[in-house]
Amino acid sequence: MHIQPVKQLKGTLKVPGDKSISHRSIMFGALAKGTTTVEGFLTGEDCMSTIACFRQMGILIEQAQDKVTIQGKGLYGLTKPDSVLDVGNSGTTMRLMSGILSGQAFEVEITGDASIRKRPMDRIIRPLTSMNANIRSLSGNGLAPLLIKPSILKPINYVSPVASAQVKSSILLANLYTGSTSTVNEPTLSRNHSEIMLNHFGAKIEIKGSLVTSYPIKELFANHVVVPSDISSAAFFMVAGLICPNSDLLLKDVGVNPTRDGIIHVLKNMNGSIEIINERTVNGEPIADLHIKSSKLIGTVVEGDIIPTLIDEIPVIAVAAAYAEGRTTIKDASELKVKETNRIDTMVCELKKMNIHIEATKDGMVIVGGNRIQGAQVKSYDDHRVAMSLAIAALGATGNTTIENSSCIAISYPNFESDLSALTLH
Missing domain, CATH: 3.65.10.10 (Enolpyruvate transferase domain)
Structure with a gap:
């Protein structure tokens, strides 16, 4: 240039459109029952990586420029991908999707580009492991690629050492599969797009200062999202x-x-x-x-x-x-x-x-x-x-x-x- x-x-x-909200519209739409429509979707490479990953897991996603339609299959509707999920350059995709995949009944490997493979994933591996997730760094150094195997998740009351929306969101998404209540307490409140949109899709998330509580639900339901x-x-x-x-x-x-x-x-x-x-x-x-x-x-x-x-x-x-x-x-x-x-x-x-x-x-x-x-x-x-x-x-x-x-x-x-x-x- x-x-x-x-x-x-x-x-x-x-x-x-907002990158954080665009990512979440795909993920939450995929986990919801019914057809979710999105306006103002960001067509940048990071968000397209999220679309590609969920298509690999059996979700029908149609896109016409910044308008996207997602045929959601519910919390347990994802299917095992035929190959490794590649998030490209998107840390949001890897960290949030890890929370979702920790609750699935299939084994999956996630990787990304050279930059992603240098970014710290221990910050989500630790709390998810505390929730009984079977997640590990294949290189053993807290970096991607990650391997996630099926397990029975349990709730957590997590005190986060950093204010990170990605860490918080991975826990909130994993908690959808515990059937119980989890909390995340941050030093200061990080981005709250996940909490707002999860509630928009029928979850029950409560915010009190920097303490976020996720209550058990049975399903998410499709909705319309304006980004x-x-x-x-x-x-x-x-x-x-x-x-x-x-x-x-x-x-x-x-x-x-x-x-x-x-x-x-x-x-x-x-x-x-x-x-x-x-x-x-x-x-x-x-x-x-x-x-x-x-x-x-x-x-x-x-x-x-x-x-x-x-x-x-x-x-x-x-x-x-x-x-x-x-x-x-x-x-x-x-x-x-x-x-x-x-x-x-x-x-x-x-x-x-x-x-x-x-x-x-x-x-x-x-x-x-x-x-x-x-x-x-x-x-x-x-x-x-x-x-x-x-x-x-x-x-x-x-x-x-x-x-x-x-x-x-x-x-x-x-x-x-x-x-x-x-x-x-x-």
Whole structure:
């Protein structure tokens, strides 16, 4: 991808559907009785991996662009796949599906690409094993591929050492097969899309602070799902609109779930002009339009309980910080080290190439804004969020920027480059 500096961004944009909600619509639809319909489905590679896995297990899924129909077979309707399930680059698919597969009557192996085979799976193996799941890392090091064999699951009261929606969701999904009540207690509440959608499909999930309780049910029932635009994808255009002069953007139908909207709070703290309008709730998920205008950003501190609500947006927050006046410090974000790449190291390395003052810390980074940002040849490390963040950083640079291996963007935002081009005036 080649990015030239731009004079301004103007227009209205609806970014693709939320990745987390799209994954769950397929999984829960497959486990529900009846026909589930989904609107606004994200057709990125990660979500297509989820579709492929459930098709392998006998679920009929029809797709026409962002509209999907799932013929659910109930909690016990999945069938043994003919071959290994391949999740591609999707950690969500592997971790959530492991909870589901722990309750099935067949043996199955799950693998993924080279990146997935480096990401920690012990964080789900431990609680699922405590639920009597027969799940193990075939390499014996807590990494994929995973082998799951049939077992009789039992409930758990799990105190999670990390605030992780994937860990929590794998337990909630496994609990559907215990016939009993399980709890998950997190340090802070992580994304709650699973709880909201499970209740939408007829489960009984209760949330009290950071304690989530899953009560026994006999079935899930098909429903209609409207997927909001993904705030993690909208974040790139929020920052772009704030840092490019004379810009005025309207981002439509963005999911503003309080467990995901930390990016909005941080950018407002940085003096960003973000107006939240047309707020409403669909399928239990809060949605709004976001009006973004160019702003003179200032440095801030990002730390503590807000981190789980913006963990995927930290790379682009680092870009906003590079264009802000003063120092921005990001702390408590060691989770970034175990994403598609070590996002702390990769962002620091690549932004330095653009003459940005940025240093890594043990759990985050420090960025000093105000330096003259220069175009450069940079690398994505096959990480979609790193690639898109570097593209936004390049918009206000002097000179052109080339991003190597930018095709990884298709994992979550296949039309990113064309959407960006449609809004820019050079």
